[in-house]
Amino acid sequence: MAQPQVSFLQTKLKPGSFLDRKRQVVQENTLLYQLDVLKQTGRYDAFKLGWHDSYTDEPNHWPVPNHLFWDSDVGKWIEAAVYFLHDHKNETIENAIHELVDMIRSAQQDDGYLNIHFTVVAPKERFTNFRDLHELYNAGHLIEAAVAHHQYYQNDKLLEPLVKYVDLFCKTLGPEEGKLHAYPGHPEIEIALIRLYEVTKNPKHLELAQYFIDERGNPTGQDGKHFYTWEAEKRGERPYERPGYYPKPKSYWYNSAHKSILEQDSVEGHSVRSMYLLTAVAALDKYRKRDDYRDALKRLWMNMVDKKMYLTGGIGAISQWEGFSIDYFLPQGTDDGGCYSETCAAIGVMMMAERMLQFDLDSRYADVMELCLFNSMLCGMSTDGKRFTYVNQLASSDTDPDKKAAWYTCACCPPNVSRTLGFMSGYLLTTSKDDTDRTANINVHVPAAATTTLDVGGKNVELQIDSNWPWDGAVKFNLNSSDIKTSVAVRIPEWAATNWSMSPKPDSPDIQKGYLRLPTSFTSINTSFTITFPMASRFIAPHPFTNLNVVALARGPLVYCVEDVDNDWVTDHFRTLLLDVHSGAPKVTESQIKDKATGEDFIMLHMDDHFNFMKLDDQATVNGVSPGVSGATQMGGGKMPSFTLPSSGSATTNGTAKKEVKTAEGKTVDRLNFVPYYFRANREGKGHMRVGIRIGS
């Protein structure tokens, strides 16, 4: 099975379908918008190796110069852009690609070295700080760009300098004596080297990726010391001098480098670094199938999903190190103790999940991959493709209002969304075939509308998936397999596991690890079939150990949120809003919306009762439940750190008759309106948003 950046070419999104429209936005707006930003900010011309005034700016995060990622910004834009050229020519974009490639080629030093900062700004510091300074990360993104460029242009114009650069790494880094036993502080090049190997078939490329993975966390890697300790001492760093993202000296868990991956039991530190690393480990499985690494991958996946993932699929609670906190610490926003959930991290989860599916077809990976796709990843870009998010909190605050931004100093996320949408169809399904046996297999992970085509020994196998995913759960499959025996496996989403239906249906459906396996005996007779995953809205909640005491609304793969635009009475980021999910079922209704401001089509959800507001000022409230009996003590004014529940207290009961609900300011609220999380912060608003609503009555 191929990586999705390659396999996407065999699958075409249905024109006008939801994902296709999202992809079109990138093609029509984002690529040109981002190109413009690259030019305006100096990134575009940076490979000319001239000076830029910003090069001497005080770094936002010492010791990382703000311009350090410019190589990768350019690389990711090129990579994204070529994915779209396959089905849509664009002269402006092609000219820019050619010019950038020429500049990159001209920026290469005689020995193969290729990095803006370490050529222009700090030429003596090359290879002295693998922990912080992103040399290998930047190289990784340029390699990925080169691989994608090669795939489209079928020439080596960009591949050649990158292969030469990798040659320099192979000479400088590795297990042999005299080489640096280094590995990147920010994994990424491992993914890139595996992709490069798949083009070059040069075993050194695969071996270097493998070395970076196996050497990582070695406590005695260089001269008996952890490599990052060794190189810090060599730089003359003092023991208590450290980056802001290291809460303590030697916080190598930030880099997932505190011990060998094989010894790690929990995902730690910077979320994106962790996901990129584990994606590479999973991708490497294709070539070495080591059980110990598979076990580590599964163990770390389980720790992450069960204990460190938000309802939206987002990961990372802590801003200081852009990453994971302790188990079950998942506050929704800044006011509650933090929430980071970086867009790139959600993309990283998708990447890891996709690689896991390649050797373990289990819906646990696809369920989460889809969750990230339709929520944390998609909300990373505005409907017009010109504004972006970096942090994806589940609740806004005055400190961090809900909004999208035009660009970032550290601009990793915007082009990451672009390239992800570029090869989006590669995430929907995986295929395998045997040209000799004339057999094929298609695993459908996300049943979005698309057609996939396989050449099996000169014959075409085509699977058409027709659906209005993620809005409608009815999915029509049409298989045209010539005489190629083609089995199909379709993921049954976790939220539809007990109520999906199918027509025609196998006599005894064979479900293995969450996938409905349709053998050739079925597909050869039933070339068309429909599976329906009912899309009623449902309440979801985080693990009780998170202490959140909230519920959220979801519908199909989409998680919903409340925003001020549709709930104009809100003044407190919905912090005092209560949903009563215990006294009978709240009724949720739907309406089909075509938003005027953005043109977005979506389903809005509504609740007309079972909600209320905490009364904080006029009466004590415990856990959102007003004791409602005399003896309750008022809070505030520095009196006591507690409310008192009267010992004779009993709950106020909530009848089914609709009662008038008023905000603290006295505004009557008739209805709550929910929009999909991906759609948040797209309209002019006050920046109030929340996913999980407090339970109470």
Add this chain to the structure above:
Amino acid sequence: MAQPQVSFLQTKLKPGSFLDRKRQVVQENTLLYQLDVLKQTGRYDAFKLGWHDSYTDEPNHWPVPNHLFWDSDVGKWIEAAVYFLHDHKNETIENAIHELVDMIRSAQQDDGYLNIHFTVVAPKERFTNFRDLHELYNAGHLIEAAVAHHQYYQNDKLLEPLVKYVDLFCKTLGPEEGKLHAYPGHPEIEIALIRLYEVTKNPKHLELAQYFIDERGNPTGQDGKHFYTWEAEKRGERPYERPGYYPKPKSYWYNSAHKSILEQDSVEGHSVRSMYLLTAVAALDKYRKRDDYRDALKRLWMNMVDKKMYLTGGIGAISQWEGFSIDYFLPQGTDDGGCYSETCAAIGVMMMAERMLQFDLDSRYADVMELCLFNSMLCGMSTDGKRFTYVNQLASSDTDPDKKAAWYTCACCPPNVSRTLGFMSGYLLTTSKDDTDRTANINVHVPAAATTTLDVGGKNVELQIDSNWPWDGAVKFNLNSSDIKTSVAVRIPEWAATNWSMSPKPDSPDIQKGYLRLPTSFTSINTSFTITFPMASRFIAPHPFTNLNVVALARGPLVYCVEDVDNDWVTDHFRTLLLDVHSGAPKVTESQIKDKATGEDFIMLHMDDHFNFMKLDDQATVNGVSPGVSGATQMGGGKMPSFTLPSSGSATTNGTAKKEVKTAEGKTVDRLNFVPYYFRANREGKGHMRVGIRIGS
């Protein structure tokens, strides 16, 4: 009004009463135990200025040598010890005091300098790091020892060297050009200087305290720079070199020195430093009565109590800086995101509250002072007075089990409890008098059994308070005022505000700011009266914005907890225990216990129903409420980061008939047993404890 370290002499605890017994333990066990520890660890002999092997140990918290606090450990022990000498001679202790005083005198340098570390270990670094290195903090504790020593011995043997040391400070530090515009990284000397002034009446002593307070946080204090920035640069520190407790460079909020106290809106950073600073500001009010400082004190008090205080009166959620987090972030233990609640910080709250009461007789201060006294402070010492706590979490975990320890490297807390109990009766009430007018006033803050005596123009005024506080709410007052007109004010505790009673009772009780004011017209006729504060157990809960969704049991001033010793089925630190406080009132019963292991008399609380356990393994559970309907999704195994509540779900109802409750391991649990929080970790146990129990059914 005098400070409590002075006024305690006029109030005698009733022999055998609760607080008297706690004080007796210190007198009988703790002082000698701690003296022994001082000797064994090298602290006792340190003022001889010899070398100790530990002086070259790697610091636990750079740049703070582990022995840096030894001066203060000795100072606090002396201070504590002399408070007990007033009513109980002890030759061993007195000999030690004399020997220590001689050693301290002999350790003083010719210019007055007096510090172990900077004389023996780093003589060239004197006065180079006020931010981290505790020179002034150590001096403060020695001054407090000297003041207490002078009060008892009525000689200057210890006062003299300290006055000389303060003279050196006055010459070196201050607003004048050529002096260092420094102030202590850890406030304490301000409190000490005010106490010193009250003995010496030397205005320079008061002025120096005032200078430290007013200069604090000045952004341009020295050569146009913040003093801590200036001195760090002078030390040659690099910008990103910083102590572990500074999450970012220049985290001066850690020291409450990020801006002027007058500009601060919230308590920040290290809790003990904050409380010691604000105590000094409040104590200084007696001499300058500045409205701007009073406003700041009230503002910061309210922020702390309303938004940053635990149910036990503890403060500080974050271990890294031993201090405050953001508003409403008050997790109960390590597994929930942190909890620090240092013993010294609770003592600091008591100190601040007591000083506030001196100019603003408001029960909000006394309520919290009493809460700290009977919970966070008292639990800092074991019943036998030989083991201590530093951190006082509200829930244990495998990482941080509930336990007490024999000693600490940084041993601030144990002698702090000793000295607090030494002058304990000074916290119970404040008095004022007019010898000429022959009037007196007594404000009773905590109605523990005690007798206070005032000399008013040669006549005795005596108020006897007889009670079994904190167990029984009936308090008898007997006033013998000769012919001195004596008004009495008695605090009505917040938890008894609506149901206290009195006999005889004034016709129209005059309650001002939570104090029942009994004018001389009442007290001259009713020299004996009884006030009863009903002590039924009650449920208390933290602010809903803490997201904790828990309730705790309290009774009178005591907060309760569950411990494994009395609930031997527990295996998970009571993390899955649920209390149902919404479906009718849980009945709480009491029993009088005399604990065999410790000899402690206390009231245990019991609940025989309205509790249950979260079912995490066999069925989805949201917020502790099992949906109980098919369609709920299992969690775990890396499947999804959410539970699904079926949209038709309704709550399981909890009948009043008693049902059998079993733990996850299948053990039947008939009863929950609660003990006072102060009593936690006194018996052999497994280290499982929790205050706030999750709400659920």
